[in-house]
Amino acid sequence: MSSETTEIQRQISHAVDNLVEPGHTVDEPASGDHKHGLTDIGYVKVAAMLALMTALEVTLTYLDLPGGVFMTALLGLMVLKFWTVVSYFMHLKFDNPIFTKLFYTGLILAVLVYSAALLTFQFFSPS
Amino acid sequence: MADTVAPTTPASEPDTTASIDLATTPDIHGQSPTPGAHDDHADHHGYDGHDDHGGEHGHATSTGLSNNKLAMWMFLGSECLLFGGLISTYMLYRGRHEGSPSPSQLYNIPLTSVSSFVLLMSSLTMVLAVSSAQRHDDRNTSTWLTVTALLGATFVGAQVFEFTEFYHEGLGFTTNLFGSSFFTLTGFHGVHVTVGIVMLMALVGMINRNKIPGNKAEVVEMIGLYWHFVDIVWIVIFTLVYLIPS
Numbered sequence: 001m002s003s004e005t006t007e008i009q010r011q012i013s014h015a016v017d018n019l020v021e022p023g024h025t026v027d028e029p030a031s032g033d034h035k036h037g038l039t040d041i042g043y044v045k046v047a048a049m050l051a052l053m054t055a056l057e058v059t060l061t062y063l064d065l066p067g068g069v070f071m072t073a074l075l076g077l078m079v080l081k082f083w084t085v086v087s088y089f090m091h092l093k094f095d096n097p098i099f100t101k102l103f104y105t106g107l108i109l110a111v112l113v114y115s116a117a118l119l120t121f122q123f124f125s126p127s
Numbered sequence: 128m129a130d131t132v133a134p135t136t137p138a139s140e141p142d143t144t145a146s147i148d149l150a151t152t153p154d155i156h157g158q159s160p161t162p163g164a165h166d167d168h169a170d171h172h173g174y175d176g177h178d179d180h181g182g183e184h185g186h187a188t189s190t191g192l193s194n195n196k197l198a199m200w201m202f203l204g205s206e207c208l209l210f211g212g213l214i215s216t217y218m219l220y221r222g223r224h225e226g227s228p229s230p231s232q233l234y235n236i237p238l239t240s241v242s243s244f245v246l247l248m249s250s251l252t253m254v255l256a257v258s259s260a261q262r263h264d265d266r267n268t269s270t271w272l273t274v275t276a277l278l279g280a281t282f283v284g285a286q287v288f289e290f291t292e293f294y295h296e297g298l299g300f301t302t303n304l305f306g307s308s309f310f311t312l313t314g315f316h317g318v319h320v321t322v323g324i325v326m327l328m329a330l331v332g333m334i335n336r337n338k339i340p341g342n343k344a345e346v347v348e349m350i351g352l353y354w355h356f357v358d359i360v361w362i363v364i365f366t367l368v369y370l371i372p373s
Contacts, residue, residue: 040255044251047250051247051248054240057365058236061236071371074366074370078362078366078367081359082359082363085362086355089250089251089254090352099197103200106201107204110210111211113208113211117215
């Protein structure tokens with residue numbers, strides 16, 4: 001699932017990068033670049049993509065899909081939506097990498113700590 | 128740009144010497160900057176919507192980044208741990224619904240989907256407010272912030288309605304472990320949204336009265352980061368709590 005998600009993330013990233021204002025590059029760090037990010041129209045398009053992904057998520061719950069496919073699709077869409085908001089609306093993609101490291105350190109720490117906690121409660125066991 | 132420190136003497140005792148010009152005060156490295164150095168910096172860079180150098184705050188930092196922004200990202204990173212704990216607790220106890228309808232019987236997916244959409248759109252209006260603030264467009268900034276607060280209030284209203292419905296169907300906070308963990312998780316998120324609405328309205332009031340000292344765009348961006356965080360937490364809750372059945 002992770003490789004598929006990464007590929008989709010890369011494609012979305014490429015699509016959204018085309019929305020960046022002329023004269024502003026997405027990979028340029030914030031320092032010295034005062035008005036970085038997307039245009040207002042670009043933000044509207046990102047929001048439309050997010051709305052579409054939400055609609056897809058809800059639609060999936062009404063389809064009779066096999067458990068594995070259903071879970072993979074839902075979790076994949078969740079990760080994509082999360083990443084899109086953090087990267088574009090919260091400007092992490094355009095900002096200094098220190099902010100990215102700070103935030104993702106907390107996030108990864110949380111995922112690891114609570115995955116370990118759930119493992120000790122045998123949450124992931126089939127029974 | 129005069130960087131001054133407010134006098135500490137009582138107002139009844141006028142003190143003409145208490146105001147310190149930071150432009151002539153040694154910086155953190157012990158060097159005395161040239162008078163007007165800050166102005167030169169500002170002229171070179173123009174107005175800084177993302178003032179990573181401290182800019183109008185006059186805070187030179189060793190990283191060259193805004194301390195406020197660093198602190199906000201650190202706070203959001205730590206909030207991940209808080210909500211991670213609440214979500215994990217819910218995941219563990221969602222099957223313990225003795226004495227109440229099951230989650231799949233209770234949840235109103237169409238209503239929650241609409242409220243999720245509303246919160247998602249509030250992130251759009253928030254980012255438009257930040258964009259307007261960076262353009263020094265106070266009128267549009269206030270308008271977008273107000274729209275964001277209204278959308279947030281709609282989301283909280285839907286959540287209160289949902290909680291009331293659940294209570295009438297027999298699920299209270301102390302009914303069972305599922306109820307306790309569900310209301311704690313979604314309640315904490317609702318409180319975060321409510322705090323965000325209060326901050327947004329306070330910000331609108333301060334912008335309209337021109338009461339924001341320093342870099343206005345950065346203040347709007349800080350509140351925006353908090354608001355978007357509340358949105359991404361809901362993205363996770365919506366999928367893990369509502370869409371994936373127990």
